[in-house]
Amino acid sequence: MDGHSFLIFADFVSRERDAVATLREEAARSDVRCTEAWFMSMAMGHPGASDEDKQRARDILAEANSAQEVAGRAVEDATRRLEYYEAFLKQCTPGPT
């Protein structure tokens, strides 16, 4: 890899690092939403909860669980790709001369 290509690739890897960090933040927020949805569905044992309320809480929990799964998978995939890029970058980095 020539010097110019190396710089382009290094910049790409840097942007991938930022992207992984963003995905991790999103996954963390989806965890928060999931936990809150779990609390909400657990609360539906209260005396005034209608069937509609219970169904709505179940739907919200299912949606949150599914979003969490997607976010988790996105982090895993991006992290795996980044590890590969990082390893390649390390391989291409010029050593001390």
Next chain:
Amino acid sequence: MRQSTLGRTGEQVSVLGCGTMWFADLSQAETTRTLNHALDRGVTYFDCARGYGDAEIKVGKAIGHRHDEFFIATKTAKRDRASAAREIDESLSRLGMDHLDLIQLHYVNSQPEFDQIMAPDGALAAAVHAQAAGKVRHIGITGHRPELLAAWIGEFEFATVLFHLSPVQPFSATELLPRAREREVGTIAMRPVGSGAIRRVSESIRYVHSHGVDVVLSGLTTPAIVDENVETLASSVEEPEQQALTSWVLSIENNGCRRCNYCSCPVGIHIPDMLITEPLQRHDWFTPAGKEDWAEATASVHKCEGHEPCRTEPICESKCPYDLPIRSTALRVAGVEAQ
């Protein structure tokens, strides 16, 4: 790290505890680094729950081998004896420990639920049985409704009670703590910074500590947060500071929401989040993450006004045990005058 006595258990624990609700999102390496750092800095109270994803597993792998240095608490949200007994065994296995220091009956928020756990075939029977078998040392209760918890700690010798306490949810200070102290029940306060939404972190944590709770639980998810929180609680809160903190919290004018989650919004407003964090929006005290959560919680607030079934009797308000003016708050947030 300063210590406190955890109510009638007589256990000495650190005044700062580590809550693990958000650990499901951390890697094992991050969890191991952070929890060992917390232990090294003197944090000796760790709070898990069977419902917090794989937090128990990560905590067990991270610091299970140092269990003689800390107090481990976990929770079961099951209401019947058989399921709760199964969960207690699962928690032991997930944490990789031979006993739990505290098992808490998790998130008990209504009288029918309490009656269910107290019944002969309820979850409490499983906890008592596990205690007799040496699997757990103490039994506690957790919930989001301080006035109910205050009544319930008189119906069984619960060793501890876990509740919300923060500048935007100060209710337990008056509705629960006096009763808990009278009965020598260990007091553990959670969400001191509103799940990371409140920008004034140090003041919030010190406000909670100023009420003399035995443990302030904080989400210690990085070594830097551990250090920051340890420093925050390095000294006790004395009179002039306590007065200043109390005045500050009174000036916030919270919306009265305890996060019982009874309300259910047909147009998708996250009502407890909206009510609890609205003062942060008003005073501009949101963290960036809190601001994003606020945007999501209130994204559909403009649909409230036009939702026909809620015009005469808002569905949310009919469910709210505290008779909070939810609709008018939603309309105010949406920039619409209530009719």
